[in-house]
Every structure is written in structure tokens, then in C-alpha cells.
Amino acid sequence: MAESRTFELAMSPHVEGPKTTRKVMTDVVIALLPAAAAAVYFFGLRALLLVVLSVAAAMAAEYLCLKFMKRPVSFALDGSAAVTGILLAFNVPSSVPWWIPILGSAFAIVVGKQAFGGIGHNIVNPALLGRAFLVASFPVLMTAGWPAPSGYSGGTWPTSGISQERLAEIPGADAISGATPLNVMKQTFDEEGMETRMGEGAPERVREELSSPSTYWNLLVGKIGGCLGETSGILLILGAAYLVARGVLEIRLPLSYLGTIALLGWVWGGAGWFDGDPLFHILAGGVLLGGFYMISDMVTTPVTKKGRIIFGIGAGVITMVIRRWGGYPEGCSYSILLMNLVTPLIDRYTKPRALGEVRQDG
Amino acid sequence: MSARRHMGKVKTFSGGTHPPGSKDLSSSRAIERLPAPELVRVPLCQHLGAPSKPLVKKGDSVTRGQEVGEQNGFISLPTHSPVSGTVVKVEDAPMPHRRSGPSVLIRTESEEGGRVFEPWDEFRAHSPEEIIERIKNAGVCGMGGASFPTYVKLSPPPGKEIDTLILNGVECEPYLTADHRLMLEQGEDVILGMEMLAYALGVENPVIGIEVNKPDAIEHMESLGATVVPLKVKYPQGAEKQLIDAHTGREVPAGGLPLDVGVVVQNVGTAKAVVQAVRDGMPTMERVVTVTGRGINNPSNFLVQVGTPFSDLVEAAGGYADDVVRLINGGPMMGIAQYTDDVPVIKGTSGVLALSSAEARESAETPCIRCGKCVDACPMRLAPSLIARSAEYEQWEQAEKQGALNCMACGTCSYICPSGRYLVHYIKRAQEMIRALKKKEA
Numbered sequence: 001m002a003e004s005r006t007f008e009l010a011m012s013p014h015v016e017g018p019k020t021t022r023k024v025m026t027d028v029v030i031a032l033l034p035a036a037a038a039a040v041y042f043f044g045l046r047a048l049l050l051v052v053l054s055v056a057a058a059m060a061a062e063y064l065c066l067k068f069m070k071r072p073v074s075f076a077l078d079g080s081a082a083v084t085g086i087l088l089a090f091n092v093p094s095s096v097p098w099w100i101p102i103l104g105s106a107f108a109i110v111v112g113k114q115a116f117g118g119i120g121h122n123i124v125n126p127a128l129l130g131r132a133f134l135v136a137s138f139p140v141l142m143t144a145g146w147p148a149p150s151g152y153s154g155g156t157w158p159t160s161g162i163s164q165e166r167l168a169e170i171p172g173a174d175a176i177s178g179a180t181p182l183n184v185m186k187q188t189f190d191e192e193g194m195e196t197r198m199g200e201g202a203p204e205r206v207r208e209e210l211s212s213p214s215t216y217w218n219l220l221v222g223k224i225g226g227c228l229g230e231t232s233g234i235l236l237i238l239g240a241a242y243l244v245a246r247g248v249l250e251i252r253l254p255l256s257y258l259g260t261i262a263l264l265g266w267v268w269g270g271a272g273w274f275d276g277d278p279l280f281h282i283l284a285g286g287v288l289l290g291g292f293y294m295i296s297d298m299v300t301t302p303v304t305k306k307g308r309i310i311f312g313i314g315a316g317v318i319t320m321v322i323r324r325w326g327g328y329p330e331g332c333s334y335s336i337l338l339m340n341l342v343t344p345l346i347d348r349y350t351k352p353r354a355l356g357e358v359r360q361d362g
Numbered sequence: 363m364s365a366r367r368h369m370g371k372v373k374t375f376s377g378g379t380h381p382p383g384s385k386d387l388s389s390s391r392a393i394e395r396l397p398a399p400e401l402v403r404v405p406l407c408q409h410l411g412a413p414s415k416p417l418v419k420k421g422d423s424v425t426r427g428q429e430v431g432e433q434n435g436f437i438s439l440p441t442h443s444p445v446s447g448t449v450v451k452v453e454d455a456p457m458p459h460r461r462s463g464p465s466v467l468i469r470t471e472s473e474e475g476g477r478v479f480e481p482w483d484e485f486r487a488h489s490p491e492e493i494i495e496r497i498k499n500a501g502v503c504g505m506g507g508a509s510f511p512t513y514v515k516l517s518p519p520p521g522k523e524i525d526t527l528i529l530n531g532v533e534c535e536p537y538l539t540a541d542h543r544l545m546l547e548q549g550e551d552v553i554l555g556m557e558m559l560a561y562a563l564g565v566e567n568p569v570i571g572i573e574v575n576k577p578d579a580i581e582h583m584e585s586l587g588a589t590v591v592p593l594k595v596k597y598p599q600g601a602e603k604q605l606i607d608a609h610t611g612r613e614v615p616a617g618g619l620p621l622d623v624g625v626v627v628q629n630v631g632t633a634k635a636v637v638q639a640v641r642d643g644m645p646t647m648e649r650v651v652t653v654t655g656r657g658i659n660n661p662s663n664f665l666v667q668v669g670t671p672f673s674d675l676v677e678a679a680g681g682y683a684d685d686v687v688r689l690i691n692g693g694p695m696m697g698i699a700q701y702t703d704d705v706p707v708i709k710g711t712s713g714v715l716a717l718s719s720a721e722a723r724e725s726a727e728t729p730c731i732r733c734g735k736c737v738d739a740c741p742m743r744l745a746p747s748l749i750a751r752s753a754e755y756e757q758w759e760q761a762e763k764q765g766a767l768n769c770m771a772c773g774t775c776s777y778i779c780p781s782g783r784y785l786v787h788y789i790k791r792a793q794e795m796i797r798a799l800k801k802k803e804a
Contacts, residue, residue: 078728119728
């Protein structure tokens with residue numbers, strides 16, 4: 001008989017899959033790099049400085065909180081704080097003072113995440129909460145000045161996305177040259193006001209310009225004003241494709257969100273009913289950033305497939321209500337924050353039908 | 363007849379995951395018969411249900427095939443001695459599937475014989491009831507791992523019509539190759555066993571389900587005339603309810619049994635045991651065991667007598683590699699970690715798996731990041747992370763509402779969890795608490 005020996009005890013399963021939290025977060029960081037590079041290209045090294053400060057502040061805040069609460073500080077290195085830092089920086093204009101991303105990131109981590117128990121326990125997206133805090137506290141710094149992307153010599157780059165030559169054709173267009181595309185769109189909803197400032201027929205002409213191929217192109221490559229991360233649509237889509245391919249972003253979330261934006265953009269995003277421009281509503285503003293990278297925050301979105309679709313539709317409706325009738329030109333971040341709050345409820349009522357289970361409610 | 367030919371029509375279930383198969387460690391190793399050890403420890407609790415009542419005492423001499431423990435209730439089976447020899451002791455001892463259990467320790471004198479029933483060359487000359495009675499008396503239980511008494515599965519309560527028999531040759535647990543080798547080397551017996559089971563159930567056209575990662579087995583079984591259902595390689599394809607769903611599209615009701623949807627599933631190893639019982643007149647005393655893992659020097663497939671200690675199997679397989687850390691009864695997904703290798707092979711031991719430190723899962727657990735991977739992958743379509751959270755907060759009622767009792771502990775969720783959470787553990791705890799609370803209420 002062979003001599004016996006002893007072994008470690010453990011619960012099944014005894015093997016583990018390839019994914020770890022850190023790998024998931026690393027994938028998100030990788031997916032955000034192209035858009036970060038675009039931010040540096042369009043807004044200069046200042047953009048890089050803001051991103052670095054934001055990430056450093058987020059990780060430092062995470063470390064200090066963990067230390068203070070006597071929890072393993074290794075969590076500060078799992079990548080989730082870095083993701084929050086990048087996303088927060090992506091949500092500020094390049095003109096903000098250097099301390100803005102630091103303050104925002106620290107708030108995001110301390111109040112938005114660690115106060116609720118750290119990774120996995122936060123109710124709302126920390127980066128969006130940090131942004132909401134900054135917008136509420138420093139509205140002028142956060143929204144008043146939209147610096148134009150650099151690289152254009154000969155005056156102000158049209159941050160509206162409408163090309164310079166076209167702008168020249170619209171009388172009184174100076175009023176919109178420094179605004180983001182959504183600002184301009186918002187102005188067109190006040191037809192009388194716009195006509196007073198820019199002459200008769202201005203709203204139609206501006207709308208036409210917003211829906212022109214050259215505007216689409218500027219929106220896609222990022223030749224527009226806006227927050228650091230929401231400039232280049234094409235690079236945001238590229239990063240999102242990577243996340244989907246890596247199984248980090250579940251396609252139902254962005255599809256239902258952007259699909260709802262497109263549909264409602266057509267329904268009430270234009271001058272009258274059913275004549276809006278769906279493509280413009282998807283490319284403009286922060287919905288690509290939000291729809292791919294804020295919605296992909298797993299902690300604060302539903303775990304069920306049906307729940308993810310409901311979340312996306314709900315956020316899409318709120319975004320479009322704010323865009324059309326709200327006080328802000330863009331409603332993306334608030335829509336996701338609001339839907340974050342009902343995520344536990346969505347999970348609860350979208351419990352999948354188990355194999356062999358008969359629905360009680362018929 | 364290659365697997366490619368089947369690609370267009372391979373069946374499967376929804377959910378699941380793809381752990382590395384690691385079957386090539388042992389899949390080419392032919393079954394080798396190991397001699398019985400000097401001391402055989404025959405557990406009286408190998409089957410699911412009540413342990414058999416010991417019929418022998420210290421000093422008794424027994425012959426191979428002799429009943430040493432008698433059936434003790436409906437869900438129970440008799441136990442037979444795999445060797446001729448002398449009873450050393452009847453005692454409780456560590457078991458591979460539970461902390462400890464009653465066993466009969468026998469000093470081996472011979473491993474000849476074992477034919478204790480009349481061999482039936484033509485099984486159709488006997489009634490289905492006689493066949494089922496024989497299967498019961500021979501102590502046949504499910505050889506796939508759960509060890510449910512086979513005769514119970516063959517005796518549906520009145521009113522339950524069985525129309526489908528699926529022989530389970532899926533072997534979806536990584537590493538294990540015992541069923542694969544059995545189909546390749548003893549395909550005729552496997553098919554004969556399937557016919558006996560079909561006859562006992564009154565079912566026409568039984569089928570055998572095999573994953574397409576075993577093209578040689580599919581080809582071989584088809585060449586012998588069996589109807590093979592090729593199945594997609596996905597864990598847990600061989601779980602009973604998932605196999606039934608894949609083949610018939612029928613969902614076994616929650617809390618119900620396969621016979622509620624007219625189906626019986628039997629493992630290929632069980633079919634072999636049925637042949638031994640019916641044709642050869644021999645009780646279930648031996649089985650094929652895969653001894654494998656990177657913690658083993660020379661992975662092998664052995665035919666061993668029940669009651670042989672794991673340590674003997676490992677020694678026959680070249681011993682442990684230096685970096686072995688974990689020893690498992692069964693496969694890596696649902697198998698049970700062993701504290702010692704001084705535990706006996708039981709009828710349900712499909713594998714003895716020794717994992718190296720590089721293979722074995724680490725125990726570090728971080729908080730759930732709600733990625734929902736477990737929800738997408740759960741083959742029972744539960745939300746494991748939510749049930750686990752309820753269990754952590756000891757909200758047992760909530761856990762039950764979330765379907766905790768439907769979990770079969772297949773381990774898919776824990777396997778894919780990026781936070782390395784022991785979801786199965788939390789859910790099993792919830793199951794225990796829910797059942798305990800129900801008992802209290804009743």
C-alpha cells in the first residue's frame with residue numbers, strides 16, 4: 001500500500017477562468033487610450049496633464065480611503081480607480097484649471113465609491129457623480145468656455161462642428177461659432193430668438209448645416225468643441241468595439257441606449273415631430289462617451305440581459321427629454337446617474353426565467 | 363463520419379462556459395486493470411441515499427461478489443465485496459464524497475470469481491421487472507458522479523410515461539477520460555447496456571450523447587450501430603437537465619425529475635455496470651477511473667476495484683509531481699477536494715485529479731463588480747451573483763425567491779467570475795439554510 005499524504009482543502013470549482021477584475025479594468029483603460037490620444041491631439045498637452053492629474057488623484061484618494069478604513073490597499077491598484085480618473089477627466093473641458101480634475105476625482109472616489117463600501121458597492125457611477133459635483137459647484141468653469149481644438153490657424157475653430165466656410169454663409173453665425181453642436185441645436189429650438197439674432201430662416205439653415213456630411217465628418221473625427229473625451233466619435237467607437245470583442249461591454253447596453261437616442265432624435269429632436277436627425281443626435285455631445293464607457297460601468301448597471309435593455313432605453317429617453325426640453329443642452333450624464341439609482345430595482349424585476357421554472361404571474 | 367460532418371447539427375443548451383479540456387493528458391491511455399490492493403476498504407455509503415446495513419463482522423471470510431451490506435430503504439442499495447478475503451474491521455473511515463462513513467475493511471486473498479447471480483445471455487428472455495430487480499440486487503448506481511440508485515430511475519411512478527432514454531457519454535468535466543476510453547474500448551458492452559436499459563424502460567430508439575471533442579468515440583459508436591447525438595463542447599453539457607434540453611428541447615420542471623418530462627438519462631459507465639449485472643451475473647465492484655492532472659507524473663486510465671485507496675492509483679500512475687497541491691475526487695468543476703489520499707475509490711469516482719500549483723484555483727476573493735458574466739453563463743438561467751449576495755446577508759427568503767434551490771452547483775459561475783468569488787459555496791449555503799428553515803416550519 002502506498003504511503004498516504006495530505007493536501008489543501010478548497011471548494012469547487014478547482015480551476016478558474018482567465019478573467020480577473022484587474023484584467024477587466026485594464027481592458028477599459030486600453031479602450032479609452034485612443035480617445036485620450038485624440039484629446040491630446042486636439043487640445044494639446046494640457047489635456048494630458050488633466051488626465052494624469054485626474055488619474056493620480058483618483059488612485060491617491062482610493063489609497064487613502066482604504067488605508068483609513070484599514071482595508072487591503074491593493075484594491076487601489078486594481079485599475080478601477082484609474083478608470084474613474086480617466087472618465088472624470090474625459091468629462092471636463094480642456095480650459096478648466098488644473099485643480100478641477102483633482103477635486104472631481106477625489107470627490108468621485110471618496111463620496112461616490114468608498115463611502116458606499118468601495119469597489120462593487122457604489123450605487124452610482126463615481127465619475128459621473130464627480131462630474132455632477134463639478135458642474136453644480138463650478139458651472140461657469142465647467143460649461144461656459146468650450147475651447148476649440150487646436151491645430152487650426154486663422155481664428156477660432158468652429159466648435160459647433162459646422163465648417164468655417166459654411167458658417168460665413170449664415171448671417172449672425174458668430175453667436176454659435178464658440179458653442180458645441182448641442183448648444184447650437186438647443187438654440188434652434190427657440191426659433192424666434194434665433195431669427196431675431198441671426199435673421200429670418202436662420203434655424204432651418206443652421207439645422208441643415210448640422211445635418212450636413214461635413215458636420216458629421218467633423219463630429220466623427222473630433223473637430224468640435226466639448227469635453228476632453230467626447231470629441232472623436234470614431235475613436236470612441238473603436239475603443240468600444242475592443243471592449244465588446246473582449247467581452248467587457250455587453251452590446252445590449254449601448255445598442256438600446258443609442259438606439260433610443262436615434263429613435264427619439266428622429267421623433268422630437270428636430271424642428272417639429274418626426275423630422276429630427278438621428279445621426280446628429282448620436283454623434284453630437286457625450287452620448288458616445290456615455291453610451292459606451294459610462295454605461296459599461298458594470299457595478300452600476302443591471303446584471304440581467306433584459307435589465308440592460310431597460311436601462312439603455314430608460315437612459316435614452318431621459319437624455320432626449322433633457323436635450324429637447326431640459327435646462328441643459330446635454331442630458332447624457334444625468335440620464336445614466338438617474339438610471340443607476342433604479343438598477344437594483346431593474347435587476348429584481350428582470351430575474352431571468354430559470355430552466356424549468358413556470359412563471360407564477362402567468 | 364468525422365466531427366466536422368456533425369458541425370451543422372450539433373445540439374446544445376443556453377449558457378455555459380469553456381474551461382480548457384486538458385483531456386489530452388490521459389485520453390490516449392488505454393484502460394489498464396490494476397490488481398486489488400492488500401487491504402480493500404469497501405464503503406457502505408457509495409450510493410446516494412441510506413448506507414447499506416453491514417452483514418459481516420470482524421473475522422468473517424467473504425468471497426468476491428458477496429453481499430456485505432444490505433439495502434436499507436427505497437433510495438438505497440446493497441454493497442458487495444470486490445475481493446475474496448477476511449473482514450478486518452467494520453468501521454467509520456474518511457470518504458472521498460463525505461467527511462466519513464461506514465465501511466468494511468477486507469484483507470485480500472483473491473480477486474477471482476464474483477459471479478453471484480445467474481448469467482442471462484439473452485436478456486429479452488426475462489421481463490423488464492426481472493431486469494430491474496437484478497440491477498437493484500447488483501447494487502448498480504449512477505457511475506457519472508451523483509451515484510443515484512439506477513433501479514429507482516428505472517421505476518417511474520405510475521402515470522409517468524417514459525419515451526426517451528439518453529445514454530450520457532458527454533463527459534463534460536475537464537481532464538476526465540474514463541467514459542471516453544470505455545466507449546472506445548468496450549463500445550459493444552456500452553451499447554448492449556443501453557439496450558438493456560431501454561428494454562427495462564420500454565423505450566424505443568435510445569440515443570447516446572457525445573461531445574464533438576471525441577470524434578473517435580462518435581465514429582466508433584456509430585459504426586457499432588448506435589444512434590449518436592453529437593453535442594457542442596461546452597460545460598456543463600453532460601448535466602442531466604442540460605443534456606435533456608439540448609436533445610429534446612424539454613425543460614425538466616424546477617424541483618422535478620427527468621421522468622417528469624418522459625426522459626431517463628444514464629451514464630455510459632452505468633450501462634457497462636448493467637451489462638455486468640445482467641449478462642455476467644456480477645454486482646458492481648469495479649469501475650474505470652481517470653488518474654490525471656499536472657500533479658501526476660504519468661496520467662492513466664485504470665480499471666480498479668471499489669475500495670482501492672487513491673494513493674494506490676496515484677502510485678500506479680507514476681506518483682505525484684513535485685508541485686502537486688490539491689487532490690480531487692472527480693473533475694475540477696464539481697469534484698471534491700480531499701484532505702488525504704487514504705480514501706477509497708467508490709462507484710461514483712470517475713477521476714482522481716491531482717492539480718499542480720499552477721492549475722489550482724487561488725482562494726483570493728474580491729468584491730463582486732456586477733459584471734453579470736455569471737448571469738449570462740448560468741446553465742440554469744439563475745442570477746448567481748444576486749443569490750450569493752442574499753446569502754452573504756443571510757436573506758434566505760430572498761435567496762429562495764431568486765431560485766437558489768434550482769442551482770445544481772455545476773461551478774460555471776465561480777469559474778468565470780473575474781472577482782474569483784465562491785458563488786457555488788454561497789448558494790449551497792443558502793440551499794442548506796432554506797431547507798433547514800422549511801423543515802423547521804413543517
